Amino acid sequence: MPTPDKYDAPASAAGSAPRRFHVMAKPVGSACNLDCAYCFYLSKAQLPKGPGPGRMSEATVEAFIRQYIEGVTAGDVVFSWQGGEPTLAGLDFYRKVVALEKKYARPGQRIQNDLQTNGTLLDEEWAAFLKANRFLVGLSIDGPRELHDRCRVAKGGAPTFDQVFRAAQLLRQYEVPFNTLTCVHRFNARRPLDVYRFLRRELGATYLQFIPIVEHRAFRGTAPQRWDVAALPTESDPESRPGSPHSVVTEWSVDPEDWGYFLCRVFDEWRSRDAGRVYVNQIETLVAQHLGMPSQLCIYGEFCGKGLAVEHDGSIYACDHYVYPEYHLGNLHETPLNKMAFSREQVIFGYAKNEALPRQCRECEFLKDCWGECPKNRLLRTAEGEPGLNYLCRGFKRYFAHALPEIECLAAELRRGPIRPVARM
Numbered sequence: 001m002p003t004p005d006k007y008d009a010p011a012s013a014a015g016s017a018p019r020r021f022h023v024m025a026k027p028v029g030s031a032c033n034l035d036c037a038y039c040f041y042l043s044k045a046q047l048p049k050g051p052g053p054g055r056m057s058e059a060t061v062e063a064f065i066r067q068y069i070e071g072v073t074a075g076d077v078v079f080s081w082q083g084g085e086p087t088l089a090g091l092d093f094y095r096k097v098v099a100l101e102k103k104y105a106r107p108g109q110r111i112q113n114d115l116q117t118n119g120t121l122l123d124e125e126w127a128a129f130l131k132a133n134r135f136l137v138g139l140s141i142d143g144p145r146e147l148h149d150r151c152r153v154a155k156g157g158a159p160t161f162d163q164v165f166r167a168a169q170l171l172r173q174y175e176v177p178f179n180t181l182t183c184v185h186r187f188n189a190r191r192p193l194d195v196y197r198f199l200r201r202e203l204g205a206t207y208l209q210f211i212p213i214v215e216h217r218a219f220r221g222t223a224p225q226r227w228d229v230a231a232l233p234t235e236s237d238p239e240s241r242p243g244s245p246h247s248v249v250t251e252w253s254v255d256p257e258d259w260g261y262f263l264c265r266v267f268d269e270w271r272s273r274d275a276g277r278v279y280v281n282q283i284e285t286l287v288a289q290h291l292g293m294p295s296q297l298c299i300y301g302e303f304c305g306k307g308l309a310v311e312h313d314g315s316i317y318a319c320d321h322y323v324y325p326e327y328h329l330g331n332l333h334e335t336p337l338n339k340m341a342f343s344r345e346q347v348i349f350g351y352a353k354n355e356a357l358p359r360q361c362r363e364c365e366f367l368k369d370c371w372g373e374c375p376k377n378r379l380l381r382t383a384e385g386e387p388g389l390n391y392l393c394r395g396f397k398r399y400f401a402h403a404l405p406e407i408e409c410l411a412a413e414l415r416r417g418p419i420r421p422v423a424r425m
Contacts, residue, residue, distance in 0.1 A: 018074040021306045021341040024320045025064065025081050027056040027093060029312040032085040034118050034160060037151040038185055038213045038252040040321070041084060043220040049325040051311035055089060058096065060314045063332055065100045071338030075110060082116040082320070091129055098133050114138060116181065118152070119167030120160055127174035137178040139168055141203070143195035147188040151252065168203050179207040179279075186213075186242050186251065189258035192265040200278065209281045210266070212259050214377045214391050215250045223324035224376040225356075229387045235380050235394065248379050249391065256391060260398030267403045275410070276418055286403065289369060290411040299374040305350020308341055316340045318349045321376045358386040366400040 029051055030044040045053045056064075069077055079101070081094075094115075101111045115130070116138035130137060141164050142148040149159040171178045180199050182188075188195055199205045216227060232248060233239035239246050242253045254262075263282055270280050285296040295301045308329070309320045316337065318327040327349070329340040340346065357372045360382040364370070372378065373390045380389040390396070 019072055019338065019342070020074045021072060021308065021338075022078060022080070023064075023068055023316075023337070023341075024307065024309045025056075025079065025086075026051075026083060026309060026311050027061070027081060027086050027089040028084050029054055030084045031055075031088055032083055032118070033088065033120060033154065034085065035153055035155050035157070037153075038183060038215070038250070040215055040219060041323075044323055047221070047324065049328075051313055051315050051323065054312045056093075056312040060312070060333070061093070061097060062100055063314065064310055064337070065097065066104045067332055067337035069101070069104045069106070069109070069111070071336070071341060075108065076112060077105075077109060078112045078114065080114050080116070085118055085121070086115060087117050087121040087126070091126060094129065094133075112136070116140070117167075118160065118164065120154070120163040122167040122170055124170065124174075127170050127176055130171075130176045131174045135176070137171060137176055138181045138209070139164065139171070139178050140181045140183070141165075141168070141199070142182050142185075143188050143191070144198040144202070147191065147195065150187045151183070151185060165203070168205075172204060177207075178205075179209055180205040181209045181211060183211050183213050184259065184262055185254050186258070189254045189262045192262040193269060196266050196269050200274065206277065207279045210262070212254050212377075212392060212395075214253045214379070216379055217248060217250055219250070223326045224322060225378075226324075226326060227379070229381075232379060232381050232387060234383055234385070235389060236383070240380055240391070254392075254395075256393065256395040257398070258395070259392050260395030263395070263399040264402045267399070267406075271406060271410075282399075283403075286369060286400075286407050287410050287414065290404075290407050291414060295371075300369065300371060302354050302371045303350045304353045304375070305346050306341075308346075310337075318346060319376075321374065322349075356388045358382050358388040359384070360386070360389060364397075366397060366404075369400050369404070370396055 030041045031053060032042060044050050105111050113133065114136040118140050140152070142152055145161040148161045148164065152160050154160055180203065182195060182199065199208055216222065238244045239248050241247060242249050242251055242255055266280065267283055270278060270283055281297060285300055288296050289300065298304050298307050307319055309317045309323055310332065311323065314332045316329045316332060317323045318329060329343060329346060353372065353375050356375065361367060361372050373392060373396065377391050378388045379391040381387050382389050
């Protein structure tokens with residue numbers, strides 16, 4: 001009997017074990033009522049052979065929901081609605097979504113929905129719907145007013161802080177569970193405690209997500225891993241930092257050193273005040289990994305490829321950050337979703353995360369904490385000239401070196417019972 005190629009679809013695709021994959025849905029594509037300076041998705045409509053502007057039709061949303069529920073044979077199916085701004089699809093669209101999910105759900109299968117939104121269009125009718133249908137909301141907010149309004153503005157440049165803050169109050173009023181999603185960029189990364197304490201004390205958030213903003217300077221037209229490798233800087237070159245005239249990244253990308261500083265200060269604040277009460281994505285996944293569990297974030301997994309994106313027209317892409325023609329897998333109106341999710345092309349994409357790691361990463365003491373992070377951020381060459389070094393490498397090393405001794409203690413404490421904040425001196 002021939003030995004299967006390692007790039008063949010895994011056995012789970014054939015039905016011998018539960019199939020698990022995740023799809024991020026873009027019901028209005030890149031359409032948005034805001035004009036955030038660092039948005040990586042607004043430009044998708046201008047890509048040659050890209051998805052273009054539009055809104056998901058009834059036929060497409062039904063095909064997507066049916067195929068997704070059929071394709072994931074595990075007990076939970078998680079629908080993630082993002083954009084652009086997904087609330088532009090309107091409440092009736094999501095009423096239809098819920099009805100279709102009930103129509104196609106199999107007995108014993110749990111259907112979950114989450115909605116990532118800028119919050120500016122939420123009102124009481126939205127809040128009542130989200131509560132009644134058990135949606136988890138991700139609310140995008142970058143800290144207190146002056147930091148949030150630095151980048152997150154409406155068309156024409158008007159500030160949005162007040163609208164987003166009202167949305168948070170509304171979600172709390174209606175008891176809609178919500179996470180905050182904070183983009184950490186060049187303009188807020190040096191103020192980690194201002195950001196964290198605002199989210200905790202003024203917004204009342206208990207689930208905090210921090211996302212580093214990193215974009216190649218040519219991201220609008222050039223797909224990840226399609227860069228001119230010879231032109232990529234090394235970590236010691238001035239071009240490896242934002243602000244350089246010829247930087248490899250956009251001016252708003254977070255500085256690697258600042259990212260490390262941000263994570264270290266947030267970790268200390270969380271450990272001293274909020275451990276056991278507050279979820280911080282960058283911390284919780286590290287604790288989980290040191291308990292022997294899989295990474296809770298795809299970026300820290302050894303492999304990727306199980307997180308696809310569906311555009312408004314039914315086009316399927318390898319990943320949310322890889323919505324470029326080079327990573328187009330097909331269209332669910334022509335090819336079944338699960339066939340694309342477990343295709344040879346997508347399996348190769350997933351394995352490439354590990355296989356493309358340079359020697360410097362493979363010999364790093366923090367390899368299993370990081371696994372090179374997201375491939376789309378591998379914008380540097382090593383000192384030996386090998387491509388594939390993550391732009392944020394120096395920041396992650398600072399964070400891991402700072403946090404891991406305490407993380408090991410937390411993991412040991414968790415094995416005995418719930419963790420507690422440490423006493424402040």
